[in-house]
Amino acid sequence: YYVGLLNQGIHLKNLHRYAEAEAAYRQVEAYAQQQHDDYLMGYVHSNLAQALLPAGRMAEAAHYAHLTLAWLRRVPYANGSHDMYAVLTGVAEAQGHPAQALAYLRLATAYADTLRNTEQHRQLLQVEARYQSHEQQAHIVQLDLTNHLKTRQLWALGLGLLLTASLLAGNIGQYLALRHRAEQLCSSNDQVREQAQRLTMLLKELHHRVKNNLAIISSLLYMQASRLQDHRAAQAVREGQQRVDTMCLIHQRLYQTDLITAIDLPPYVAELTEGLLAAYGFDPAAMNLHINVTQPTLDVEVAIPLGLILNEILTNACKQAYQHVARPRLALTLGPDAVGALVLDVRDNGLGFEATALPTGSFGQQLIQVLSEQLGAELTVDMRAGTCYQLRIPPPVR
CATH class of the missing domain: 1.20.58 (Methane Monooxygenase Hydroxylase; Chain G, domain 1)
Structure with a gap:
C-alpha cells in the first residue's frame, strides 16, 4: 500500500501538484519511521526534496537533499546523487549564493558523467555476453551432432538387448504388474492428501x-x-x-x-465495524460500542452479501444517526437463534427516520433489500427508539 502511495506522490509531483504530493510523502515517511525502513525513508526524502524546491520551500528542500545524500553514502547501490546536487544548486541560486551553486552544479555534473560511464560499461558487458553466448551455442551444436551419432550406436546396442530381455519378460511380467498394483494402492491415500493440499x-x-x-x-x-x-x-x-x-x-x-470456503466471523465483523466508524470520523474507543458475534465461521457465499448488508446499515448509522447525539451508541449482535437461523441485529441511539422519511429509494436501501432476498432472509426495521435493523437468515436445508 505505502509503495503505491509513494508512486502516487511521484505522479502528483510530476503533475506539479506539490502540496498533494507532499501529503502522500508524509504518510509514507510516518510509516517508514514506524517500521524503521531506512531504504523506503531514503526514497521519501529524495522525493520530498524535489517537491519542496519548486514549491519555494528552499530550507526544507536543502534539508531533505542533505539527508538523502547521507543515505546514499550508506546505500551504495542506490542512485540519486545527481538529482540531490541539482536540488542544492537550485536552492543556492534562489538564496543568492552563486559560488555555492556553481560548486553543487559541478558535483551534479560529475555524478551524471559517472552514471553515463556506468551505462556504457553495462552495454559493453552485454555485447561481450552475447558474443560468449554465440560461441557457446556453436559448441552446443557440435556436441548435439556428436551425441546424435552416439545415440544411433546406443539404439543398435539397445535393440539387441531388447531381444534378449524379451525372453525374460514373459516370466516376470505378471509379477511386476501385481507389484505395481500393490504400490498404487499403498500410495493412493498420499496422493489424495497431496491433491487436497494443492x-x-x-x-x-x-x-x-x-x-x-x-x-x-x-x-x-x-x-x-x-x-x-x-x-x-x-x-x-x-x-x-x-x-x-x-x-x-x-x-x-x-x-x-x-x-x-468459510471465514472466521468474529474478527471480520469487528474489523469491518471499526474500520467504517474510523472512516466516518468516529473513535470506536469513545463510543458506547458493543459487538457480540456467537457464530464462529460462515460460508463465503453467505458472508459476502451479509458483509455488504452490514456495510450499508453501518454507513446509514454513521451518516444520519449521530448528528445530534452526545454519546453515540451502537449494539451489534450476530449469531444463531433457537431453531438455527442466523440473526443479525444492529441498533443505534440516533434520532431515527420519520415514518414517512425512510429512504427506501436510496441505492443503499435497495442494495439491502436485494441482498436480503438473495439470502432468502427476512428483514425488519424498527425506528421507535433509534433505528434497529434485524435480518433473519433461515437455516440451510439439509
Whole structure:
C-alpha cells in the first residue's frame, strides 16, 4: 500500500501538484519511521526534496537533499546523487549564493558523467555476453551432432538387448504388474492428501489475487473521489469504495487462514465495524460500542452479501444517526437463534427516520433489500427508539 502511495506522490509531483504530493510523502515517511525502513525513508526524502524546491520551500528542500545524500553514502547501490546536487544548486541560486551553486552544479555534473560511464560499461558487458553466448551455442551444436551419432550406436546396442530381455519378460511380467498394483494402492491415500493440499494452496492464491484486484479497484475509486468537485458525487464514489473494501476484507481473511470456503466471523465483523466508524470520523474507543458475534465461521457465499448488508446499515448509522447525539451508541449482535437461523441485529441511539422519511429509494436501501432476498432472509426495521435493523437468515436445508 505505502509503495503505491509513494508512486502516487511521484505522479502528483510530476503533475506539479506539490502540496498533494507532499501529503502522500508524509504518510509514507510516518510509516517508514514506524517500521524503521531506512531504504523506503531514503526514497521519501529524495522525493520530498524535489517537491519542496519548486514549491519555494528552499530550507526544507536543502534539508531533505542533505539527508538523502547521507543515505546514499550508506546505500551504495542506490542512485540519486545527481538529482540531490541539482536540488542544492537550485536552492543556492534562489538564496543568492552563486559560488555555492556553481560548486553543487559541478558535483551534479560529475555524478551524471559517472552514471553515463556506468551505462556504457553495462552495454559493453552485454555485447561481450552475447558474443560468449554465440560461441557457446556453436559448441552446443557440435556436441548435439556428436551425441546424435552416439545415440544411433546406443539404439543398435539397445535393440539387441531388447531381444534378449524379451525372453525374460514373459516370466516376470505378471509379477511386476501385481507389484505395481500393490504400490498404487499403498500410495493412493498420499496422493489424495497431496491433491487436497494443492487445491488448498490454489484456492488461497485465488483469494489472494482477488483481494489484490479489489484493492486496486478501491485505490482507483479513492483517487477518483479525491478529484471530484461535486461533494455528492465524491461521497457516492467513496461509498462504492467501502463496498469494495468490504468484499476485499473477506478475501484477505480467506487466504490468511486455513479456512478456504468459510471465514472466521468474529474478527471480520469487528474489523469491518471499526474500520467504517474510523472512516466516518468516529473513535470506536469513545463510543458506547458493543459487538457480540456467537457464530464462529460462515460460508463465503453467505458472508459476502451479509458483509455488504452490514456495510450499508453501518454507513446509514454513521451518516444520519449521530448528528445530534452526545454519546453515540451502537449494539451489534450476530449469531444463531433457537431453531438455527442466523440473526443479525444492529441498533443505534440516533434520532431515527420519520415514518414517512425512510429512504427506501436510496441505492443503499435497495442494495439491502436485494441482498436480503438473495439470502432468502427476512428483514425488519424498527425506528421507535433509534433505528434497529434485524435480518433473519433461515437455516440451510439439509
